[in-house]
Amino acid sequence: MEKVKLPLKVAKAIDDARANYGSDFFILAEAYEGKNDATYMDTICGYFEDDYDGLMRALVAGFEVDPKDLVRNYYKDLKLAEESEASRGSSGQHQFRQGWQSVVQTLEYLGIKIEGINT
Numbered sequence: 001m002e003k004v005k006l007p008l009k010v011a012k013a014i015d016d017a018r019a020n021y022g023s024d025f026f027i028l029a030e031a032y033e034g035k036n037d038a039t040y041m042d043t044i045c046g047y048f049e050d051d052y053d054g055l056m057r058a059l060v061a062g063f064e065v066d067p068k069d070l071v072r073n074y075y076k077d078l079k080l081a082e083e084s085e086a087s088r089g090s091s092g093q094h095q096f097r098q099g100w101q102s103v104v105q106t107l108e109y110l111g112i113k114i115e116g117i118n119t
Contacts, residue, residue, distance in 0.1 A: 005064055027055075
């Protein structure tokens, strides 16, 4: 069985739920019951909606983060760091600008489009 590709936010939510519940059974039960107020369960339920088989598949077969989500997250971190450095008047903003510009240029070279970066 192949691992399920998930958005970074959903993968983190499952990790948080596992840390809190200690058992995948309780994650599935909470998703089915829909009574939990925890943010991570909202994220899990929002992504899987009523697809309990999909949730079970992710819990049993395992999951991995969609590589595009990892790149998007890295890009956003670089942009935020640049903004933070700029607001403090630091010269370090240039290194972060070069970082996110390199991400954009690499994607262009590879012919890859990622929403939120170069689309």
